[in-house]
Amino acid sequence: MRVFVASLATETNTFSPLFVDRRAFEEAFYCSPGNHPPTPTLCSAPVVAARRRSEADGFTLIEGTATWAEPAGLVSREAYESLRDEILDQLKAAMPVDVALFGLHGAMVARDYDDCEGDLLERAREIVGPDCVIGAELDMHCHLTPKRVAAADVLLTFKEFPHIDFLDRAEDLVDLCLRAARSEVKPVSAVFDCRSLSGFMTSIEPGRGFVDRIMAREGRDGILSISVAHGFQAADVYDVGTKVLVIADGEENRMKAAALAEALGHEILGWHRTAPGPYHYTPEEAIAQARAEPGQPIVFADRWDNPGGGVAGDSTVMIETLLKHPDLPAAIGALWDPVAVSLCRAAGIGARIPLRFCGKATPQSGSPIDAEVVVRGVSDELVIPFEESIVSLGPAAAITIGELDIVLVNGRAQTFSPPAFTQLGIDLARKKIVVVKSSNHFYAAFAPIAAKVHYLNTGGPYPYDATKVEYRKVRRPLAPLDPHPWL
Ligand SMILES: [Zn+2]
Numbered sequence: 001m002r003v004f005v006a007s008l009a010t011e012t013n014t015f016s017p018l019f020v021d022r023r024a025f026e027e028a029f030y031c032s033p034g035n036h037p038p039t040p041t042l043c044s045a046p047v048v049a050a051r052r053r054s055e056a057d058g059f060t061l062i063e064g065t066a067t068w069a070e071p072a073g074l075v076s077r078e079a080y081e082s083l084r085d086e087i088l089d090q091l092k093a094a095m096p097v098d099v100a101l102f103g104l105h106g107a108m109v110a111r112d113y114d115d116c117e118g119d120l121l122e123r124a125r126e127i128v129g130p131d132c133v134i135g136a137e138l139d140m141h142c143h144l145t146p147k148r149v150a151a152a153d154v155l156l157t158f159k160e161f162p163h164i165d166f167l168d169r170a171e172d173l174v175d176l177c178l179r180a181a182r183s184e185v186k187p188v189s190a191v192f193d194c195r196s197l198s199g200f201m202t203s204i205e206p207g208r209g210f211v212d213r214i215m216a217r218e219g220r221d222g223i224l225s226i227s228v229a230h231g232f233q234a235a236d237v238y239d240v241g242t243k244v245l246v247i248a249d250g251e252e253n254r255m256k257a258a259a260l261a262e263a264l265g266h267e268i269l270g271w272h273r274t275a276p277g278p279y280h281y282t283p284e285e286a287i288a289q290a291r292a293e294p295g296q297p298i299v300f301a302d303r304w305d306n307p308g309g310g311v312a313g314d315s316t317v318m319i320e321t322l323l324k325h326p327d328l329p330a331a332i333g334a335l336w337d338p339v340a341v342s343l344c345r346a347a348g349i350g351a352r353i354p355l356r357f358c359g360k361a362t363p364q365s366g367s368p369i370d371a372e373v374v375v376r377g378v379s380d381e382l383v384i385p386f387e388e389s390i391v392s393l394g395p396a397a398a399i400t401i402g403e404l405d406i407v408l409v410n411g412r413a414q415t416f417s418p419p420a421f422t423q424l425g426i427d428l429a430r431k432k433i434v435v436v437k438s439s440n441h442f443y444a445a446f447a448p449i450a451a452k453v454h455y456l457n458t459g460g461p462y463p464y465d466a467t468k469v470e471y472r473k474v475r476r477p478l479a480p481l482d483p484h485p486w487l
Pocket of ligand 1: 139140141163
């Protein structure tokens, strides 16, 4: 048994002004063949899962390149084609292989390529032929295009949002593909298109119970795998939207898979009426809520300025509000401003300096803040955990304005866990309110130290209200842009 594995991933917000070249991949995460670390990253977990399994099973594993760029805007054509061809050349050199595994995100858009992953998997199929098993792990925020479903034997997505299960799902992928290669199962895929943008969280109901039930359903009665692709609404591509993918064992179970995918899709659509998702506080409402609520810290997620959604993460809207409440012990981070970080590091810990910082990326990101700040902490590299993976936010600085501590970073990445603050000397237990730049991946690490977790709406710059976005390419009708065709 010969198995190939590689990873190529980013999440493209086609409305973002931040562009991605090859250097963005190389600076964020790039491993040449054989040099992937022993710990997984969000989208390269199949490399680690396949490596661990090969040690137990004794098959030959051929590793290709594994790379990731922080979510941003369009990927350059040169960057995508050069990384794609690098991996496909490695696959050609590895032939013959029985299994080809890919760690993808599934929402990469490059100039002239609206479906990068479909293109990659289709070209991989041309190389390996019809008998090789092709499998890929996708982020649930992917575009589940027919092209990629046709090219691969096994596609599966993370089930959890926050994505705490990326390694578990990679292990599922490796296991299912090996069983298919050994002819123990014959994966057959059925997709149900919800014709809707219907993302949900699994840290709260009804998503929590839904995922528990679909996991209990897998491995029984001819059903091998169930995935919900939530889609990524910050992308103007034809296949955006929520789709349910069920993989059954054998042609005889295809109709059962299709029926199950449709039933699950209708269940998700039903939540529009019964479970509209968590309340999003305005900045002033958040302050009032933090003051009113017992205990501390009260953690608020600045959901629509989350670098993980392809935006800059330099919005000052909440900082402007916090500065109007100078008595309130508060912390906010991590905001992206490489220039301010450089100035603070040069000034040194303890320095009191005039500083202009953040609020530069878009008109929805607020205005730059001008203030006299004290440099409270600096770091040559701020490294924080996200589940089993290690994430670098690059050089960083913590600055203090009265009772407010602010974390500034050189590397754009979301605030996955409390060490983003504590490693710079900020004691979160002393804060009444803590604001994190993350949509929901912060949840697993912050909930245990929070008196309460809430969600904040600072007005962007992420295009959170799909009805106000000028989509040109998406297939219509698509709720909530249009009345839902069935509801
Ligand atoms: Zn995601």
